[in-house]
Amino acid sequence: MTKLLIGSALLSSLLFAGGNVAPVTEIPVVEEPMVEDTSAWNFELSPYLSMSSISGTSAMGLAGASNIDVNFDQISDALEFGVAAHFEALHNSGWGLWLDYNYVSLGGSQSGPLGNSLSIDIKQSVFEGLGMYRQNLSNGTMDYTAGVRSWRMKITTDFLTQRKIDEDWVDFIVGARWTQNISENWKFMLRGDIGAGDSDFTATAAAGFRYDINEYLDLDIQYKALWVDYETGTPNRVGHFKYDTTTYGPIVGINFKF
Numbered sequence: 001m002t003k004l005l006i007g008s009a010l011l012s013s014l015l016f017a018g019g020n021v022a023p024v025t026e027i028p029v030v031e032e033p034m035v036e037d038t039s040a041w042n043f044e045l046s047p048y049l050s051m052s053s054i055s056g057t058s059a060m061g062l063a064g065a066s067n068i069d070v071n072f073d074q075i076s077d078a079l080e081f082g083v084a085a086h087f088e089a090l091h092n093s094g095w096g097l098w099l100d101y102n103y104v105s106l107g108g109s110q111s112g113p114l115g116n117s118l119s120i121d122i123k124q125s126v127f128e129g130l131g132m133y134r135q136n137l138s139n140g141t142m143d144y145t146a147g148v149r150s151w152r153m154k155i156t157t158d159f160l161t162q163r164k165i166d167e168d169w170v171d172f173i174v175g176a177r178w179t180q181n182i183s184e185n186w187k188f189m190l191r192g193d194i195g196a197g198d199s200d201f202t203a204t205a206a207a208g209f210r211y212d213i214n215e216y217l218d219l220d221i222q223y224k225a226l227w228v229d230y231e232t233g234t235p236n237r238v239g240h241f242k243y244d245t246t247t248y249g250p251i252v253g254i255n256f257k258f
Contacts, residue, residue: 046086046220048253050102056245060155060165061238068245078106086253090134098130098145123154126226130173140180140187149173149195149202151228153243165241169198169230185212189222199230210255218255224248 051072059065082104090096102125109119130147148170155165175193182188187210194203208222225248233240 040092042090042092043258044086044088044090044255045258046218046253046255048084048086048220048251050084050224050249050251052247052249054245054247057242058245059235059240059242060157061163061240062236064236065242072249075104075106078108080105080107088132090132094134094136096132096134096143098128098132098147100126100128102126119158121154121156123152125152126150128173130175140178143177143179143191145176145193146174147172148197151199151230153241167230167232167241167243169232171195171197171199171202171228173202173204175204179210186210187212199228201227201229203227206251208251216257218257220251220253220255222251222253224251 052075053071054075055069056067057065058068084102085100087099088096104122104124106122106124107120127150128147129150130145133144135142135144150168150170152168153165157163173193173195175191177189177191180188188208189210190207192203192205194201196202204224204226206222206224208220208224210221211219213219225246227246229244231240231242231244235242
């Protein structure tokens with residue numbers, strides 16, 4: 001009996017005091033590894049329609065400067081071919097690339113006062129290649145841009161004699177674009193740039209709205225004005241060309257995001 005009591009006391013002390021009994025080992029919990037988003041770039045491609053008018057002055061060769069005042073209806077009547085698109089690539093570091101290309105070919109003819117035919121053919125292209133840095137704001141973004149704007153103008157007129165202008169020039173530009181969220185689907189955008197180089201002056205101002213249709217598609221509506229003041233050669237001499245104009249009007253585009 002005494003031995004039984006002593007054995008029970010020892011067993012109880014081992015169970016309650018911990019003694020030499022090894023603790024129960026917990027079963028380890030295996031956590032799923034975190035899968036990071038490997039997509040470091042976001043891209044946007046926006047074909048757009050520019051419903052522009054042009055006003056200003058122009059001069060070719062021996063002819064003096066003449067006023068330009070061409071509205072969108074006149075441009076659309078003379079339009080032979082046109083293409084316009086905007087592309088952006090943005091890295092998650094905030095750095096990105098901005099490309100914009102607009103090409104238009106216009107042509108037309110009419111009878112002169114002496115029964116001769118007057119014909120004109122104009123081909124104009126404007127290309128922008130910019131670097132971009134995006135700063136995130138509390139309810140929007142600010143994009144800072146810098147790069148080049150390249151122009152190409154080919155003009156052929158045929159009245160009694162044929163005259164040709166084939167000019168290209170490059171300007172360096174800096175600018176910014178502010179985008180503000182105004183609702184779940186709507187954004188307001190305001191942008192501008194300024195520069196010079198081969199031309200004496202060039203600038204852009206634009207404002208508009210973007211509507212998020214879904215995750216991959218936006219509707220982009222803007223009003224844009226583009227200024228340029230370019231001149232080469234000596235006035236009233238062969239080889240002279242002056243193009244001091246403002247191209248302005250609404251722009252409508254479909255923006256694909258991927």
